[in-house]
Amino acid sequence: AQTVTQSQPEMSVQEAETVTLSCTYDTSENNYYLFWYKQPPSRQMILVIRQEAYKQQNATENRFSVNFQKAAKSFSLKISDSQLGDTAMYFCAFDNTGNQFYFGTGTSLTVIP
Amino acid sequence: DAGVTQSPTHLIKTRGQHVTLRCSPISGHKSVSWYQQVLGQGPQFIFQYYEKEERGRGNFPDRFSARQFPNYSSELNVNALLLGDSALYLCASSLDGGIGNSPLHFGNGTRLTVT
Numbered sequence: 202a203q204t205v206t207q208s209q210p211e212m213s214v215q216e217a218e219t220v221t222l223s224c225t226y227d228t229s230e231n232n233y234y235l236f237w238y239k240q241p242p243s244r245q246m247i248l249v250i251r252q253e254a255y256k257q258q259n260a261t262e263n264r265f266s267v268n269f270q271k272a273a274k275s276f277s278l279k280i281s282d283s284q285l286g287d288t289a290m291y292f293c294a295f296d297n298t299g300n301q302f303y304f305g306t307g308t309s310l311t312v313i314p
Numbered sequence: 315d316a317g318v319t320q321s322p323t324h325l326i327k328t329r330g331q332h333v334t335l336r337c338s339p340i341s342g343h344k345s346v347s348w349y350q351q352v353l354g355q356g357p358q359f360i361f362q363y364y365e366k367e368e369r370g371r372g373n374f375p376d377r378f379s380a381r382q383f384p385n386y387s388s389e390l391n392v393n394a395l396l397l398g399d400s401a402l403y404l405c406a407s408s409l410d411g412g413i414g415n416s417p418l419h420f421g422n423g424t425r426l427t428v429t
Binding site: 300301 | 362370402418419423
């Protein structure tokens with residue numbers, strides 16, 4: 202079975218600063234996708250960024266980027282120039298079959314004005 | 315285009331009752347998945363349906379069942395409700411459910427409280 206671990210239950214960052222959220226996963230598969238989802242108080246899970254395991258280049262989406270270390274099974278999310286609207290729960294997720302996503306327990310991020 | 319819509323938004327039920335949750339996927343999406351999110355935890359996979367067929371089932375008891383209709387909308391049914399079924403139930407749709415090519419798009423969820 203695949204497992205996803207987020208070891209930081211809560212984090213905070215000053216507005217405009219940079220923060221990194223950690224995620225590790227365990228799998229014996231070679232072909233898979235990794236995702237970061239954001240869940241604000243409105244409850245809707247929103248896709249932030251995704252990474253294909255066979256691509257060595259780290260994914261980037263505007264202020265969001267990942268550090269994907271396949272051998273270490275690590276997938277961290279870096280948020281640059283943090284904004285108040287980034288305050289939310291962040292979930293790391295793993296998918297290797299297309300029919301079942303495995304989620305971590307989440308990291309609650311607070312951006313401090 | 316409308317996103318994934320779920321109804322109802324909130325629901326309060328008594329132990330032993332039955333509940334039906336509904337989900338309409340994004341137009342053009344053929345796959346619907348259901349997840350249970352207990353307070354303070356990440357979502358846990360319950361079911362995935364694609365083209366009206368069950369493609370995957372998580373580690374949930376037989377009290378949980380689901381189906382997908384010809385218009386790709388879906389229902390999640392839970393019988394004999396237990397206090398532990400209290401959670402946010404999330405529906406997600408994707409284009410074809412293929413690995414990674416079609417990430418999940420979530421609705422706002424149904425908050426179920428069992429008393």
